[in-house]
Amino acid sequence: MADSHATTLEPEAHNPALLHHFADAQQQKNAASLGMWLFLVTEIMFFGGMFCAYLVYRLAHFNAFAAASQQLSIKLGAFNTAVLLVSSLTVVLAVKAAEAGNRKQLVTYLVITVLLGLTFLVVKGFEYAEKFERHHVPGPTFSFTDTFDDGSQKIPVNPNEAQLYFSLYFAMTGMHALHMIIGCGLFTVLAVFAWKGHYSPGYFTPIENAGLYWHLVDIIWIYLFPLLYLISRHR
Amino acid sequence: MSEEMTNHGQSGHGTGFEREDLSSRGVFVFMIGLAITGLVIYFIIVGMYSFLDKYERSQMTTASPLVATSGAASRVVTKDYIEKQFKDNGAPMLEDNERGQFSDFLMRQEKHLNSYGWVDENAGVAYIPIERAMELTVQRGLPVLPQGGATDAAGAASKAPATKAPVKR
């Protein structure tokens, strides 16, 4: 977030010189990298709080969670997963291009990454809109009438517990989407800087660190997808 | 955490900063050790729990030999238990939503006073809306002796609890 942004500004933007308080470029680079990884750990713990809530409530209200989960569209979810994975690939290729000093490729890959990120967000927007239409948004207007099929009979589920599922769904995917938006903004800025030629094979730490951030957001989605979309689908 | 004791003293001259750092192996060993300790503690406490549980239950004395149950009552109270006690032993039902429950109660009474339904289908006793019962009573007069259909109305009217009327001494 703000951290990686500040990190990108750390070395003078037009003059990739060493900052005064570092002894050499390697030290500076290692420091930035360690800082970024620590920041990623804070992100893991940040989402970890919600994963904890998810785990506890899924165990407590399994039927409602399964029934509510089956109202999500696997097609859209899987499509979004694929979009994110491909965007991770383009980020890696962007880093590779930066290391090779290939400015045109670097900018191209960054732009593709941003476009893929926006695709993800648009699809998510459609999913949210569908929740609003079907009154699956927690609050006074919430309604849920579907049942849980345990293989032998259909068990009616408590709509309140389904509402709990959708509360978690919105909290987790919403927080993830917020991170995606920040990531898209970050890569847009980096693409502009890259276009202006700020980065060289000797100095592309911001690209690398923003890439690490993007991969982490990707990893979180890798877990969110099966946990939110694929509860007890075999019934 | 463990340290690698290399690179002491003067060796760092001129490099500008100290290169030697914590080894990540130490971190991993520490975490694995902590995880194992955690598991051990888990089992120790499970053992202690079951021992104490047995002990407590064996210590429980019953008030009189006539009481059949022995051991401890359950520590966990669920909604089902509350409802069972309510049905079987006339225990109070805990009001977790007082205003809602009271207005439900009023609504039920209101509905009972303004609708038709069976009191006892086999015996052919029904209840009717209170207004209608009043009309019928006015039309037919008070029953002096049981006379066919009027009993229903009278029965219903006397059954209907008076909600609105002030309590008289």
Add this chain to the structure above:
Amino acid sequence: MASAAIPANQTPKTNYLTNGYGLKSWLLTTDHKRIAVLYLISVTVFFFLGGFFAMLIRLELLTPQGDLMQADSYNKVFTMHGMIMVFFFLIPVVPAVLGNFLVPIMIGAKDLAFPRINLLSWYLYIIAGTLFLHCMLIGGVDTGWTFYTPYSTVGSNTNVVEAGLAVFIAGFSSIFTGLNFIVTIHRMRAPGLTWDRLPLFIWANYATSIIMVLGTPVVAITIVLVAVERLFHLGIFDPKLGGDPLLFQHLFWFYSHPAVYIMILPSMGVVSELITCFSRKRIFGYKFIALSSVAIAVLGFLVWAHHMFVAGISLYAAMIFSFLTFFIGVPSAIKVFNWTATLYRGSISYATPMLYAFGFIGLFTIGGLTGLFLATLGIDVHVTDTYFVVAHFHYVMVGGVLMGYLGGMHFWWPKISGRMYPEGWAKLSALLVFVGFNLTFFPQFILGYVGMPRRYWQYPDEFQVLNVLSTAGSSVLAVGYLLPMIYFLWSLRYGPIAEANPWNAAGLEWQTTSPPPTFNFDETPVVTWEAYNYDEIAPKELEAPVGR
């Protein structure tokens, strides 16, 4: 010889204080020392604000009836006292003031690894503080500093969201400080300064930073969930939807128990520095004290539910958490015993910082041992949520952390300001703080066991005598805290000029000038000695004890 590196008593042309005078040179600085001074000012403001609320609490509790203010006002007052003291004073105080100033100097670096993020931390803190002040002015919060649901989501009609946002932002300030420290300590040490030569203050701040980085995000997301529940009806903790209010408590204490070690660990580091310097001794059991800091930091994450013994957790969980809580006592005990052992065959002077260190040992021991009372299941059922808990945490927080902080401020004041403080006044105020503190909080142990619950605006008559004692003590305490404020300010103009190393202490921070130049050292020092090499440094004057 380390002492050879000490320059003669001469002030250089510029130091970090004289390097630029405008407001801009302070507000846009990336110098860790200036940022530390900015933190010092802002944290002090919040301390006196929190202290002001504490005085209101004590005045209200002078009589059994609620007479000074309305019940709602009292609830807001103790909530804001707790929130200010915890989130805006005690968590930042030692790391962000003394840590910011000393960590780079002690390891021979020019600055922290990310100077701009350091400045960002301070701005986040200021934004959070401003938000909280605004929240206070438009009516305050009344949830208690613990934000327990469902009161904070359904029950309270005060500005919970804004206060939560303030705590959230302050949390990120804390995260960035911790991140900065970890990277700095890993990557920026002077040549030769290996991990087994680091000052214990650095070890303590390293352990603290681990907690900041790993714990704070959890409370951040928890508070976000509370805010979202209030704003958009996402009912994650709502019992009406089958949610569990205890889940909030689990997530909150997963951070807030480690947070109490965020508070105490840096202060323990300070005490290690003070004890060694004023007894002229190498620390007893260096490695054990260093590793016990890390052990406390890690074990601190395993004990959080000891705040929930009667909250409705399972019997088994209560036993697990009680058992794990006792593990924390061991590294703490190691520290106390090692400090005591360091005194043995020392050459001890009674300068003010040392008096505070003695105070820390004495009061932290009582606070820590009563912590063990609370960790004992059968006792906690009776004393939880009573004044016994209030007394416990004021003993560790005020008697421990604050004593350590004040000791550190006196010890490093010459380095920070370039001036000495008046020793006589300082000794007097140390005495006032110690006496006033015990008079304020010891009666609360008795009150708690007798059964007076916490967060009470009015209480049964029979508790009055003990409450009057406590209130009387708090006014002594107030004087004890106002005095240093006054004489520190006084010394900025009238205090004697400090030498580079007024205490003849070991450690790199004493080898640069007082106050240090902007980049701390003219040339990067090379460390060839072990920590606390007091055998190689002569005491100040063998004839007269330091600090008379």
Add this chain to the structure above:
Amino acid sequence: MSEHATSSRKFYVGIGMSLLVLTSVTVFAAFVNLGPFNPVVALLIATIKATLVVLFFMHVKGASEKLTAAVLVSGFFFLAILLSLALADYLTRAWR
């Protein structure tokens, strides 16, 4: 980190393809009745995918920086502490 030679483009694309394949495997496995093992399989596959991303896309494998692995694993370790000790309460609530 510049010592790590970034791998060839072909290699990255290969990793990307395997991630996509694993995604479809997850979706497929969700519709097969594995009894209690459905969530286990789903999480296992997710973990494999995450590991691939961490090792190859985030360059933890072959990095000059030895500490990154320790930092990342610590993060997951403390998350595991949160989950396991919270479950120590929730799973034993019903014990009588």
Add this chain to the structure above:
Amino acid sequence: MSKYLPLWPDQASTMAGQVDALYIYLLLVAGVMTGLIYIAVTVLAIKYRRKPGQDAHQIEGSTILEITWSIIPFGVMLTFFIWGAVLYFKERTPPADSTEVYVVAKQWMWKVEHMEGQREINQLHVPTGQDIKLIMTSQDVIHSFFIPAFRIKQDVLPGRYTTAWFKATKPGRYHLFCAEYCGTNHSGMGGDIVVMEPQEYAVWMAGGPSAPLPETGKQLFASLGCSTCHRFDVQGRGPNLQGVYNKPVLLEDGRTVIADENYVRESILNPTAKIVSGFKPVMPTFQGIVSDEQLNALVAYVKSLNQPPTGTAGLQQPAAAPAQPQNTQVQ
């Protein structure tokens, strides 16, 4: 203990003595440890104070000592843990033959319902020598049921049932507190636990001797919690009831009614029927909680408030006094 400087709480249940025993053990151990450390620090600080011509003597440390002072305190702490856990098990394991009492907490009152149907507010009458199991839930936020003299405390949660149990041993009147912060009147959410000999308890159960109506009404007004909202000194959540009787009252919907006897009755039984202007409909219904006699007593008390007040309804709980059988039950 002294009435004005209590140093130790009453011991009035089987648990109290056991908790106190553990507490005394902890006090002793902590006292010894604190004493040792204080003496050591003081003696060392004086003995090795700075003297001319005497340097410090450097010592690196001692692994043997470190291990000693890790193991011994840990052993001591294990005794704390085991003893504490055994007690806690007792505290959380209700005996099988215990009598159930149902408790509902709400902001800011305790409602108690006995199996036999008696209902009380902010009071709980129990006999000595009988295991009582409390089954508790809350209607709004978290509260905590705390009886210091019995050394029991249990949080009361919404949407869930929690239990606690005790066996009272000493007749008397003890404090009941709410120990979990629950909002404005948290500190007023207390009451009395009245412990009686079994014979007295039986008399109370049957409905004991009665006092003059307004007098009984005044006691009910305090014990039912009316006085938590209807205050005479400051503005509470409900209207001040002094001088209300037989005066016109402006309602929220603009009507004006005369506060006659029926109006007061209806206000108590179905408060939402007529809302006084300027107030929220927060008054709970007392339908089914107050008996006809109690209702009459309350009405008589509200009537009597028209005379100049003889004293305000006390905010304070009365100090521990011998139990008086009180007429607060429902037939």
